[in-house]
Amino acid sequence: MEFLRNAKLIFWDFDGVIKDSVEVKTRAFIELFQVYGGDVVERVRKHHEAHGGMSRLEKLPLYLQWAGEETTQSRVNELGHQFGQLVLQAVIDAPWVPGAEVFLRSNPYRQIFVLVSATPQVELETILKALDLTGCFAAVYGTPVLKQNAIRMVLSARGLDPHDCLMIGDARADLEAAEVNRVPFLLRCHETNSRAFAAYVGPSVKDFTAL
Numbered sequence: 001m002e003f004l005r006n007a008k009l010i011f012w013d014f015d016g017v018i019k020d021s022v023e024v025k026t027r028a029f030i031e032l033f034q035v036y037g038g039d040v041v042e043r044v045r046k047h048h049e050a051h052g053g054m055s056r057l058e059k060l061p062l063y064l065q066w067a068g069e070e071t072t073q074s075r076v077n078e079l080g081h082q083f084g085q086l087v088l089q090a091v092i093d094a095p096w097v098p099g100a101e102v103f104l105r106s107n108p109y110r111q112i113f114v115l116v117s118a119t120p121q122v123e124l125e126t127i128l129k130a131l132d133l134t135g136c137f138a139a140v141y142g143t144p145v146l147k148q149n150a151i152r153m154v155l156s157a158r159g160l161d162p163h164d165c166l167m168i169g170d171a172r173a174d175l176e177a178a179e180v181n182r183v184p185f186l187l188r189c190h191e192t193n194s195r196a197f198a199a200y201v202g203p204s205v206k207d208f209t210a211l
Helices: 002-006 022-036 038-050 056-066 073-093 100-106 121-130 147-158 172-180
Strands: 009-012 112-120 139-143 165-169 185-188
Touching: 009 147, 022 038, 022 056, 022 073, 038 056, 056 073, 056 112, 073 121, 112 121, 112 147, 121 139, 139 147, 147 172, 165 172, 172 185
Parallel strands: 009 112, 009 165, 112 139, 165 185
Antiparallel strands: none
16 A cells, blocks of 8 residues: 555554554443343444544443433543553453554554554553553644644644544544544444444555555
8 A cells, every 4th residue: 555655654543553443432331321121232232333533531421311310520530540440451452453463562553653542641551551552653642632633733733734644433423523624534444333424435455464
């Protein structure tokens, strides 16, 4: 893919792009909301899978509302903490998306890598440290910074033309963050996002083994 090789800077999502950890997050939401019954769990699951790039702190108030609970900030924070405890080690232990680790560590085209994720910043940094990936990225942005804002800030700070960059993601939020900043987008497709991207006709990959 010439457009990937020619990019001066690549914005990477994490879950579903670097680690095959999308299902880890799905299982955590199911565990948190199973006490409210099967209908709520199924609604939560479907929404989560359709909005993979959305922060858990945005999802939890909505899910609590569906469960008939009051959406106080303390309750959202409590569930957010429980969610983090459920997923942290599971994400670290999740399988790599084939080729992603080698590509990041070898950086064959000497590009700038920036991580933009909906995972909370501290948790994201903990995961990267555990995987010894911190040094692969020139910058790391997690929640509360929105992906589109992180991309905009990096473009501005580095004086880069958006068309000289690339966003690699697996969620609609990743595509939208790229589009609003006029950055080309590469979809990492997998079973979970196939429905959300059924009408997508742009470039895509299943893994990074041939890059």
